[in-house]
Amino acid sequence: xxxxxxxxxxxxxxxxxxxxxxxxxxxxxxxxxxxxxxxxxxxxxxxxxxxxxxxxxxxxxxxxxxxxxxxxxxxxxxxxxxxxxxxxxxxxxxxxxxxxxxxxxxxxxxxxxxxxxxxxxxxxxxxxxxxxxxxxxxxx
Numbered sequence: 144x145x146x147x148x149x150x151x152x153x154x155x156x157x158x159x160x161x162x163x164x165x166x167x168x169x170x171x172x173x174x175x176x177x178x179x180x181x182x183x184x185x186x187x188x189x190x191x192x193x194x195x196x197x198x199x200x201x202x203x204x205x206x207x208x209x210x211x212x213x214x215x216x217x218x219x220x221x222x223x224x225x226x227x228x229x230x231x232x233x234x235x236x237x238x239x240x241x242x243x244x245x246x247x248x249x250x251x252x253x254x255x256x257x258x259x260x261x262x263x264x265x266x267x268x269x270x271x272x273x274x275x276x277x278x279x280x281x282x283x
């Protein structure tokens with residue numbers, strides 16, 4: 144059984160809903176999935192998991208949330224080489240630039256991107272929820 148961490152930050156609850164669907168998909172595929180808010184996860188936990196899904200909404204000028212999520216993620220970056228990961232998040236404006244930049248950053252860190260990232264505008268609809276479940280399954 145695969146051990147998967149799903150780590151997220153959510154300001155409005157939209158990315159939290161996405162994270163819950165990622166966990167559901169991973170569990171449906173037979174994985175042991177654990178949900179973490181960004182403040183509860185650390186680089187020290189990375190080695191305990193075969194795969195990690197990171198979720199963060201777009202903030203400001205299409206950037207990762209910088210008070211809680213980004214500092215945690217930056218500490219995890221040194222452990223991304225060879226690690227199977229997936230990215231997800233919601234946005235309220237823009238065109239998804241934050242996610243493309245984030246994915247490029249992970250590729251530069253030599254992470255193994257398990258599947259295309261999942262983004263949705265505002266609250267996840269049925270299609271976004273299905274995409275999040277598929278993301279979780281791809282990590283399992």
